[in-house]
Amino acid sequence: MSFPRKALLVDTLHASAPVAAxxxxxxDGTQAGAGDLVYGVAETDAIAGDDYAAALTGFLSVVAGAxxxxxxxxxxxxNGCAIPAADNEAAVGVARFAxxxxxxxxxxxxxxxxx
Numbered sequence: 001m002s003f004p005r006k007a008l009l010v011d012t013l014h015a016s017a018p019v020a021a022x023x024x025x026x027x028d029g030t031q032a033g034a035g036d037l038v039y040g041v042a043e044t045d046a047i048a049g050d051d052y053a054a055a056l057t058g059f060l061s062v063v064a065g066a067x068x069x070x071x072x073x074x075x076x077x078x079n080g081c082a083i084p085a086a087d088n089e090a091a092v093g094v095a096r097f098a099x100x101x102x103x104x105x106x107x108x109x110x111x112x113x114x115x
Contacts, residue, residue, distance in 0.1 A: 005055065008056075009056040013052055013054050015047065017031070017048050018048065019045065020063075021044050023079070024038045024062060024080040025039055025054050026038065032080045033077075039054065040056040042054055057112070058110065059107055059108070062082045062105070063104070063105060065081030066081075066084060066099075067101050068098060069098055070095055072094070072095045073094055074106070074108055075090065075091055093108035094108060
């Protein structure tokens, strides 16, 4: 369900709650929600107590939570999925390709760990 990825930096996180693969995550290892500071994208599913890899920068695959146009800036929704970010909102990355709707993978470019 993912595009070819090229993570330039990967970190190991510890899940304190279930985390879904290809969803945004926070630095504390939990899945990101709306308005959260995103640390990376989970590379695998994890249950509480698991260690898992999170891709932090590079070309990353993430599940879309809404239609996304190529070149559109994205942020996390309440479920850790990528959704379009408004011009006045912090963005996690930029879509490399379009996503036709929720539940499909979208490739994003993420060059910074700050939003």
